[in-house]
Amino acid sequence: MQRKNDSGIEAISQNPVAEPITRSEPTTLLLRELVGHLRQHRTQLREDWVSRITEAQLLTAMTKEEIFAEATSVYDSYVEVLQTGTFEALQTYARNLSERIIPRGVETHEVVGIVLLLRDVLARSLFAKYQADFEKLNRILDAYEPAANRIANTVAVGFVQERERVIRQQQEAIRELSTPVLQVRERLLILPIIGVIDPQRARQLTEQLLRGIRTNRAKVVVIDITGVAAMDATVANHLVQTVEASRLLGASSIVTGLSPEIAQTLVNIGVDLGKMNTVGDLQGGIEQAERLLGYKVVQLAEAS
Amino acid sequence: MEVPILKQGSFLIATVQAALSDVDLLQFRSALIQYVVRSRSQGVILDVTDLDVMDSFASRTIREIAQMIRLRGAETVIVGIQPEVAFAMVQLGLTMEGVATALDLDEGLEYLNQKSKAATSRESHEPGRG
Amino acid sequence: MGDILVDEIRVLITSDQDIVAARQQGRALAVKLEFSPGDSTLIATAISELARNIVSYARRGEICIRPTQNSDRPGIVIVASDDGPGIRDIRQAMRDGFSTSGSLGLGLPGVRRLMDDFEIVSEQGKGTTVTVKKWKP
Numbered sequence: 014m015q016r017k018n019d020s021g022i023e024a025i026s027q028n029p030v031a032e033p034i035t036r037s038e039p040t041t042l043l044l045r046e047l048v049g050h051l052r053q054h055r056t057q058l059r060e061d062w063v064s065r066i067t068e069a070q071l072l073t074a075m076t077k078e079e080i081f082a083e084a085t086s087v088y089d090s091y092v093e094v095l096q097t098g099t100f101e102a103l104q105t106y107a108r109n110l111s112e113r114i115i116p117r118g119v120e121t122h123e124v125v126g127i128v129l130l131l132r133d134v135l136a137r138s139l140f141a142k143y144q145a146d147f148e149k150l151n152r153i154l155d156a157y158e159p160a161a162n163r164i165a166n167t168v169a170v171g172f173v174q175e176r177e178r179v180i181r182q183q184q185e186a187i188r189e190l191s192t193p194v195l196q197v198r199e200r201l202l203i204l205p206i207i208g209v210i211d212p213q214r215a216r217q218l219t220e221q222l223l224r225g226i227r228t229n230r231a232k233v234v235v236i237d238i239t240g241v242a243a244m245d246a247t248v249a250n251h252l253v254q255t256v257e258a259s260r261l262l263g264a265s266s267i268v269t270g271l272s273p274e275i276a277q278t279l280v281n282i283g284v285d286l287g288k289m290n291t292v293g294d295l296q297g298g299i300e301q302a303e304r305l306l307g308y309k310v311v312q313l314a315e316a317s
Numbered sequence: 318m319e320v321p322i323l324k325q326g327s328f329l330i331a332t333v334q335a336a337l338s339d340v341d342l343l344q345f346r347s348a349l350i351q352y353v354v355r356s357r358s359q360g361v362i363l364d365v366t367d368l369d370v371m372d373s374f375a376s377r378t379i380r381e382i383a384q385m386i387r388l389r390g391a392e393t394v395i396v397g398i399q400p401e402v403a404f405a406m407v408q409l410g411l412t413m414e415g416v417a418t419a420l421d422l423d424e425g426l427e428y429l430n431q432k433s434k435a436a437t438s439r440e441s442h443e444p445g446r447g
Numbered sequence: 448m449g450d451i452l453v454d455e456i457r458v459l460i461t462s463d464q465d466i467v468a469a470r471q472q473g474r475a476l477a478v479k480l481e482f483s484p485g486d487s488t489l490i491a492t493a494i495s496e497l498a499r500n501i502v503s504y505a506r507r508g509e510i511c512i513r514p515t516q517n518s519d520r521p522g523i524v525i526v527a528s529d530d531g532p533g534i535r536d537i538r539q540a541m542r543d544g545f546s547t548s549g550s551l552g553l554g555l556p557g558v559r560r561l562m563d564d565f566e567i568v569s570e571q572g573k574g575t576t577v578t579v580k581k582w583k584p
Contacts, residue, residue, distance in 0.1 A: 177519050181584055213584070220485055223400035230420055254407040261403040261412075263396070263419035336471065339463035370470055370488065372495040373554055401488035409492065409557035 043156040048096045050142060051135060059088050062127075062134045069130065071123045075114070083110065084127075087168075091131060095160055100167055107171030115172075115179055124172045125165070132161045185217075194225035201302050202231040202264075203295075204255075207240035215251035219258060226262045233302040234259055237295045239270030246282045253284060265305065266290060269298030320348040328360040328429050329353065330422065335367040339374055346382050350389070358391050360429035362422060366397030376411040383416045392432050394418065396425040454479070455513040458498075460529075461506070466498040469510045476512055477523055482583060490523060490581055493561040497527035497577055500553050505531020505575065515580060522563075522582035529576075534569040541567075 051058065063084050066072055072080050090106050114124075139157065143150035195203045204222050222234060236255065241248065256266040268291045271279075280286060292298040321332040331349050333342075353361060363379065365371070383393040394417040398406070406412070419425040456476055458469040473494040477487040494510060501508035508529025515524040534540050540555055555577070559565040562579040569575035 174519060181520075185584060219404060220400065223403055227400055227420065230424075232420075232424075257412045258400075258403040258407045261395075261398045261406060261418050262400065263421075263424050336467050338467050369474070370491045370495050372492055372499065373557075374499060399488075401485045404485060405488050405492040405561060408489065408560040409496070409554060 039152070040156050043153055044095055044160075047139070047153055047157055048092055050138070051092045051095070054138060055088065055092075058134055058138055059084055061138075062088070062131050065130045065134060066127050069126060071126045071130075072119060074117045074119055083114075086110075087128070087131065091135075091164055094164055095157075098160075100163070103164065103167055104171055107168045108175055110168075111172045111175035115176055121169070121173060121176065125169045128165045128168045132165060135161070194221050196225070196229050196231070197299070198303065198306070198308070200230060200232040200306055201299075202226065202229060202234045203237065203299070204234060205237045205240060205295075209242045210248045210251065212247065212251075215248070215255075219251065219255045222255060223258055223262060226259060226264045231264050233267065233305050234264050235267045235269055235295065235298045235302050237270045237298065238268060238275070239295065241270075241275075244275045244278050249279050249282045249284050253289075256289060267292055267298045267301055267305075269293070269295045320345055320352070322349070322352055324356065324358075325362075325426065327358060327433075328362060328426065329356065329358045330362045330364060330425075332364045332366075333368055333379075335369055342375060342378050346378055346385070349382060350385050353386055353389055353391055359433055360392040360394070361386050362425040362429065363393060363395050364397045364422065364425075365395060366399070366421075368397075368402060369399070371398070371402050371406050371411065373409060373411060376406065376413060380413060380416055392417070392429055394425045394428045396421050455511065458510045458512075460498050460501045460508050460510055460527075463502060466495055466502060469498045469512075470494040473510075473512045473525065476514070480514055480521065480523060480583070482523070482581070486581060486583075489561045490525070493558050493579055494525055494527075496554050496558050496561075497525065497579070500555075500575075500577075501527060501529045501531070504553070505529035507531075508574075517582065520582050522580050524578065524580045525562075527577045527579075528574065530574040533571040533573050533575055534567075535571055537567060537569055 063080060066080060066084070072083075075083070086106065087110075090103050094100060094103050111124075136154070136157070139153055140150065143153060193205075195205070197203055202222070202225050204218065204225075206218060210218075222236075225231065226234065236252070238244070238252070252268065256268070259266050266289070268289055271291050271293065276286060276291070290301075292301055321334070323330040329349075329352065331345075331352075333345065337345065349361070352358075363382065365379070368375065379395060383395075386393045395413065396419045398418065417428060419428050454476060456472045458465060458472060460466070460469060470491040474487050474491040477490045482490065494512065498510050501510070506529075508527065508531065511526040511528075513524060515522050534553075540553055541559075542556070555565075555567065558577070558579060562581050564578075564580040564582075566578040567575065
């Protein structure tokens with residue numbers, strides 16, 4: 014975004030992470046005057062802003078007191094950015110604010126909305142103040158607008174990034190819950206793999222299994238793939254890697270649940286089934302594991 | 318170089334420290350082999366618990382250590398590979414094929430004991446073989 | 448003023464000891480950027496392999512490690528550059544290297560598996576630059 018003008022203000026990048034605004038002398042003076050005005054009329058302008066927020070029915074998830082408290086912080090950060098030209102404090106504040114309000118159900122359009130309202134409230138007050146001096150008003154707006162737009166951008170982007178981070182965290186948590194590593198006997202772990210295995214999930218499965226091997230001091234792991242939705246080269250590779258990594262921790266693996274079709278797929282892909290210990294079904298796999306561990310499998314006599 | 322080696326019965330426990338440069342690791346290898354020869358050890362536990370990264374050179378050197386020890390009539394078992402390190406290793410394709418691995422010192426000792434028992438019972442069942 | 452470039456790490460690579468230094472500093476930055484222990488190990492391992500290539504094939508080069516950002520998440524970027532002989536056939540190099548001994552090839556496919564993004568520029572006689580990135584989940 015670029016403003017061509019005579020006061021020599023540099024182009025402001027759309028990326029909030031870029032460097033602070035470089036200013037020329039007259040711009041600095043104008044901004045100083047602007048900041049002075051905003052500070053002087055703080056109470057009034059903040060009140061105007063809050064009532065416009067309420068009018069627009071934004072931040073309905075928050076109480077009046079909360080809105081007022083956040084409005085105060087945003088206002089002061091806003092003015093601070095105009096004064097110093099550095100955005101770090103604002104970015105940090107935007108992240109903190111987002112962390113607080115996202116769990117409350119505040120949405121992106123609300124956050125963008127309130128910042129734009131503040132921009133408007135402040136712009137209007139500048140119009141009012143400098144209406145007699147059109148030329149000066151223009152110069153003040155030339156100084157104000159790029160900064161105000163970048164502030165809106167920074168806050169909005171900060172909010173969206175925080176939201177996306179939260180969503181990813183939740184997805185990760187869901188994946189953790191849905192991939193249990195089960196200890197069924199001493200030194201024996203079972204990893205049932207169910208559903209679709211994307212690379213991230215495969216990664217998580219392997220990491221959980223390896224941590225489980227260490228925690229439980231497992232010597233044998235039974236990896237059951239009966240429930241795997243689709244076996245392709247990627248999934249096969251993950252499986253092989255899991256078996257290899259388990260061995261590095263001293264655990265041998267038994268892969269169960271291979272249908273003849275899946276076995277054929279693996280062979281076609283180039284997996285050396287001779288190197289992998291495979292058993293048809295989970296029960297058979299567990300029995301084999303018990304034999305490996307030295308348990309005696311005893312048939313109990315039928316109750317008469 | 319100073320190589321941390323403990324004697325445990327007829328076995329040795331050698332600890333690989335973190336942050337060894339390539340040259341350090343080669344010196345470690347050479348010192349360890351000399352020790353194995355001098356002590357006529359039957360087995361070596363190579364403890365890599367401290368290694369926070371196992372790259373291609375470390376992996377190759379450790380495999381070479383195992384081979385050299387085998388040439389001197391002893392067994393090697395690697396213990397203490399961390400889960401994160403194991404994961405990174407298989408991504409790089411470093412599977413340590415041909416080298417025995419165990420979870421920790423206890424498991425490593427049990428492995429060497431079993432191996433040594435098996436070797437003894439083979440000898441006793443095959444009289445006349447030197 | 449913003450302290451944006453403070454976290455950049457540059458390590459000159461000329462010896463095997465530099466390999467250790469580069470990966471230790473890389474891990475430290477990854478931990479500082481709050482990567483998981485698993486990811487930090489992948490990053491440190493990738494740095495080790497890239498630095499190793501420089502020592503083995505180019506004798507001299509540089510590893511640069513710094514934070515980065517894409518449209519929605521932060522990450523870490525590693526740039527391994529050298530003025531060495533360059534790679535004659537990049538496609539071949541990207542096929543080789545799945546070696547258990549680590550003695551064949553440059554291990555570049557392995558480095559690619561460790562990281563999320565992988566880019567290589569190499570010209571015979573001019574040198575090689577490998578750029579890899581990992582993103583926070």
